[in-house]
Amino acid sequence: MPSIMVMYVTSVHDTEQAIGQNRLLPVVVLQSAADAEPLAAALTAGGLRSVEVTFRTDAAAEAIRIMAENPDLLVGAGTVLTTTQVDAAVASGAKFVVSPGFSPRVVNYCQELGIPVYPGAATATEIQMALDAGLEIVKFFPAEQVGGAKMIKALAAPFKNVRFIPTGGVNTANLPDYLALPAVFAVGGTWMVAPDLLAAGKWDEVTRLTAAAVALTKGEL
Numbered sequence: 001m002p003s004i005m006v007m008y009v010t011s012v013h014d015t016e017q018a019i020g021q022n023r024l025l026p027v028v029v030l031q032s033a034a035d036a037e038p039l040a041a042a043l044t045a046g047g048l049r050s051v052e053v054t055f056r057t058d059a060a061a062e063a064i065r066i067m068a069e070n071p072d073l074l075v076g077a078g079t080v081l082t083t084t085q086v087d088a089a090v091a092s093g094a095k096f097v098v099s100p101g102f103s104p105r106v107v108n109y110c111q112e113l114g115i116p117v118y119p120g121a122a123t124a125t126e127i128q129m130a131l132d133a134g135l136e137i138v139k140f141f142p143a144e145q146v147g148g149a150k151m152i153k154a155l156a157a158p159f160k161n162v163r164f165i166p167t168g169g170v171n172t173a174n175l176p177d178y179l180a181l182p183a184v185f186a187v188g189g190t191w192m193v194a195p196d197l198l199a200a201g202k203w204d205e206v207t208r209l210t211a212a213a214v215a216l217t218k219g220e221l
């Protein structure tokens with residue numbers, strides 16, 4: 001095996017620890033890589049250790065590269081739909097890959113590279129596909145629209161070892177419903193990194209919302 005494999009295998013544990021520590025995964029859509037550094041600083045100041053930067057914009061790869069330089073932040077790539085994007089994410093220093101749905105091609109490729117991958121699985125069939133691929137942590141997207149915390153609770157009954165990262169429509173009002181479920185590994189969302197906040201460079205507000213969300217995960221609010 002190439003030595004790069006050893007590096008990634010080590011990082012599976014580190015990755016899960018970093019995401020699981022906060023149980024919170026901000027989903028970032030950055031229009032400009034120039035915002036990557038202040039955003040990383042704002043998130044870590046709010047107490048977060050992990051972030052997903054989506055390939056929904058052309059700035060993604062460069063933003064990941066810049067944010068990955070922050071030693072306090074574990075940076076992953078989101079909205080990864082192709083193996084070409086996996087390559088771009090890895091080259092930029094992404095430590096994990098997230099997809100909205102289940103693509104055997106993307107999953108297989110990530111596994112070949114040894115980079116942790118969290119594909120979307122929102123039905124029993126998709127969860128079984130993930131299990132067949134040897135995965136037990138999946139994205140659950142779009143969470144609120146497909147049944148929310150109740151749906152996860154129902155799916156967790158037969159799939160006892162599966163853990164979910166619900167994303168889509170989560171906010172401070174429904175966050176506690178998700179966090180109350182042991183099957184929820186972490187909760188994803190944009191509310192602390194809303195596009196209008198990023199566009200306006202409101203980094204203090206990003207930190208405030210992040211800190212409030214982190215406090216919620218700790219049951220402090």
Ligand SMILES: O=C[C@H](O)COP(=O)(O)O
Pocket residue numbers: 027141167168169170188189190191
């Ligand atoms: O994966 C990202 C989703 O689009 C989440 O967005 P949202 O938290 O604004 O619903």
Ligand SMILES: CC(=O)C(=O)O
Pocket residue numbers: 054077078079080098099100120139141167
């Ligand atoms: C929705 C999601 O998880 C993603 O875009 O990666």
